Amino acid sequence: MPRYTVHVRGEWLAVPCKDGQLTVGWLGREAVRRYIKNKPDNGGFASVDEVHFLMRRCKGLGLLDNDDPLEVALEDNEFVEVVIEGDVMSPDFIPSQPEGVYLYSKYREPEKYINLDGDSLTTEDLVNLGKGHYKIKLTPTAEKKVQKSRDVIDSIIKEKTGSSSST
Structure with a gap:
């Protein structure tokens, strides 16, 4: 069974996939669902349906098509990023390295x-x-x-x- 490591904001999530015919979009929604489930404030979202995102490979930053089947678009154990619409990437972001990655959602300097x-x-x-x-x-x-x-x-x-x- 293929597994993917998906980065959503500041969290890395392991997402198993029972069917390689599932799409890149499914992987993104499943990662966001797991992210929301595990955050005390639901990550600021009421539901997965309100999250608009793009998917990209961490290595090389290649943008993925949400309609592509996972078995065609990705290798097993690949690292991918959910890029949520409206989020701002930290300058410290290192896409191919899970350690030390920081993605902040709509960061505002405290007053x-x-x-x-x-x-x-x-x-x-x-x-x-x-x-x-x-x-x-x-x-x-x-x-x-x-x-x-x-x-x-x-x-x-x-x-x-x-x-x-x-x-």
Whole structure:
């Protein structure tokens, strides 16, 4: 039974296929269905039917025709990408490598800041930072702590390089 690894936004999904006569479009819909099922917020979609997408090979970025049978269009274990209409690709996207691929849906730069002081970061703050709700600012106190740490590291390096040149 052929299997495909399909990238939908930031997730890689393994999609088995029982019938090679199923189409590239079926593979895309099945990958989106699995993506929606496994995301806590359904990936922002109410149903698979509202998702408009294109399919492309990861290696070489070849655009695929949704009507082509899988057995004709793809090799077993091939990596493919679901490109959802309206999504913006990160400049870090490396299509032929599953590790380190980042595709963001309608990314918007956050307008709010969170001040990091080195003492009061909560779990909720950390989750919201991870979701991209905030930009980070260091408080003056935190900046002084960072500089103090940097000075310690610099002095250790200076001691190590000074002692190795004298031996």
